[in-house]
Amino acid sequence: MKKVLIATDKPFAPVAVRGIREIVEAEGYKLDLLEKYTSPQELLAAVTDADAMIIRSDKATREVIEAAKKLKVIVRAGAGYDNIDLEACTARDVVAMNTPGQNANAVAELALGLMVYMARGFYNGKSGSELKGKKIGVHAYGNVGQNVGRIARGFGMEVYAFDPYMTDEQIRAAGATPLHSVGELYTTCQYISLHIPATAETKRSINYDLLRQMPAGAVLVNTARKEVIDEEGLARLMDERQDFGYITDIAPDSEAFKKFEGRFYATPKKMGAQTEEANVNAGLAAARQIVNFFKTGDKKFKVN
Numbered sequence: 333m334k335k336v337l338i339a340t341d342k343p344f345a346p347v348a349v350r351g352i353r354e355i356v357e358a359e360g361y362k363l364d365l366l367e368k369y370t371s372p373q374e375l376l377a378a379v380t381d382a383d384a385m386i387i388r389s390d391k392a393t394r395e396v397i398e399a400a401k402k403l404k405v406i407v408r409a410g411a412g413y414d415n416i417d418l419e420a421c422t423a424r425d426v427v428a429m430n431t432p433g434q435n436a437n438a439v440a441e442l443a444l445g446l447m448v449y450m451a452r453g454f455y456n457g458k459s460g461s462e463l464k465g466k467k468i469g470v471h472a473y474g475n476v477g478q479n480v481g482r483i484a485r486g487f488g489m490e491v492y493a494f495d496p497y498m499t500d501e502q503i504r505a506a507g508a509t510p511l512h513s514v515g516e517l518y519t520t521c522q523y524i525s526l527h528i529p530a531t532a533e534t535k536r537s538i539n540y541d542l543l544r545q546m547p548a549g550a551v552l553v554n555t556a557r558k559e560v561i562d563e564e565g566l567a568r569l570m571d572e573r574q575d576f577g578y579i580t581d582i583a584p585d586s587e588a589f590k591k592f593e594g595r596f597y598a599t600p601k602k603m604g605a606q607t608e609e610a611n612v613n614a615g616l617a618a619a620r621q622i623v624n625f626f627k628t629g630d631k632k633f634k635v636n
C-alpha cells in the first residue's frame with residue numbers, strides 16, 4: 333500500500349486535510365499526517381516509508397530526501413519551491429512538483445490588506461491616506477502578481493508591471509501597463525509589490541540603489557520571500573528616508589527594522605497563503621497530482 337505523508341509545520345485547515353484524505357484513501361493509499369513538528373528529526377523519522385509527500389514551506393533538504401528511501405514524488409502545495417533541494421531529488425529520481433496559482437488569490441488579498449493597514453496608520457484612528465489614484469508597480473506579473481493587479485484596480489490604483497518572462501501584450505491583456513526594467517518600475521511607482529521567487533539571481537536584489545529611486549511616500553510590500561531583500565540596504569535607506577515604509581509577510585532577520593515604528597510592519601508568522609480556500613485549492617491539487625503521477629505518470633507540474 334502506498335503511503336502519502338502530509339508534513340506541514342504550518343498546518344492546512346482541517347477541511348483541506350479531510351479533502352486530501354478522501355482523494356488519497358479513494359485510491360487505496362494510506363495518509364500520514366505530521367503537523368507542527370518542532371525538530372527536523374521528527375520530519376526525518378516520518379519520511380522513511382513515504383512514497384509521496386505534500387509539504388508547504390517545510391524544508392526538504394538533501395538529508396530529508398535521502399532519508400525518504402521510498403519517495404517517488406514530493407509536491408510543494410504552493411508556488412515557491414526554494415525550500416526543496418531539487419538536485420537531491422533529481423539524484424534520487426524523485427519528481428518534485430508545485431501547485432502554481434492555487435494560493436495566489438490569498439496572497440494577493442493579504443498584500444492589499446497590508447497596504448490598507450499601512451495607509452491607515454495601522455488603524456490608529458489618525459488621518460491616513462487612500463490607495464485610490466496611487467501607482468502600484470507589480471514586480472513579476474505571474475499568478476500572485478496578476479491577482480494583486482486585479483484587486484488594486486478595484487481600489488482605483490494605476491497598475492504597472494515588470495516581468496521579463498512576459499510580452500507587453502500579455503501584461504496588457506492581464507490588466508497592467510508594462511514597464512521595461514526594474515529601474516523604470518521603481519522610479520514610477522509609489523507602491524511596489526514583490527512577487528519574484530528566491531533564486532540565485534534574485535537573492536538580495538531588492539537593494540539600496542534600487543529602492544532609493546522610489547518616489548516620495550514609498551511603500552515596499554513583500555509577500556514573496558525575505559531572501560530577495562538586501563536587509564542592510566533597506567534599513568539604511570529607511571534611516572535616511574523618513575517617508576519610506578516597508579510591510580512584509582516574512583519578518584526580516586535583522587532587528588534593525590523594529591525602530592521604524594509607524595512605517596514598518598511584519599506579520600507574526602508568514603500567512604499570505606493561510607486561508608481555508610487556499611489550503612483546499614493547493615492541498616487538493618497536490619493530492620490529485622500525486623494520484624495522477626502514480627496512475628498515469630503525469631508530471632505536468634514538475635520543477636526539477
Ligand code: 3PG
Nearest residue numbers: 388389410411412605606
Ligand atoms: C508559496 O510559495 O506558495 C507561498 O509562499 C505560501 O507558502 P506557505 O504554504 O508556507 O504558506
